[in-house]
Amino acid sequence: MKKLKVNADACIGCGLCVNMAPDAFTLNDEGKSEAIAEMEDGAADEVIASCPVGAIEE
Numbered sequence: 001m002k003k004l005k006v007n008a009d010a011c012i013g014c015g016l017c018v019n020m021a022p023d024a025f026t027l028n029d030e031g032k033s034e035a036i037a038e039m040e041d042g043a044a045d046e047v048i049a050s051c052p053v054g055a056i057e058e
């Protein structure tokens with residue numbers, strides 16, 4: 001399992017990670033994603049690779 005972090009300065013609030021993993025990410029009041037739960041390693045790697053601005057970090 002991995003607990004990911006979102007770089008709020010880089011996140012553009014596209015919502016892709018929230019759609020891919022609604023149990024692990026949520027959009028906050030500022031429209032930025034926040035990691036709220038650990039993810040399976042494979043799913044974590046997939047969402048890290050999918051963020052269009054590379055804002056998701058381990």
Ligand code: SF4
Pocket residue numbers: 006010011012013014015016017018032033050051052053054055056
């Ligand atoms: S996929 Fe990346 S840019 Fe889009 S909401 Fe998630 S962290 Fe932000």
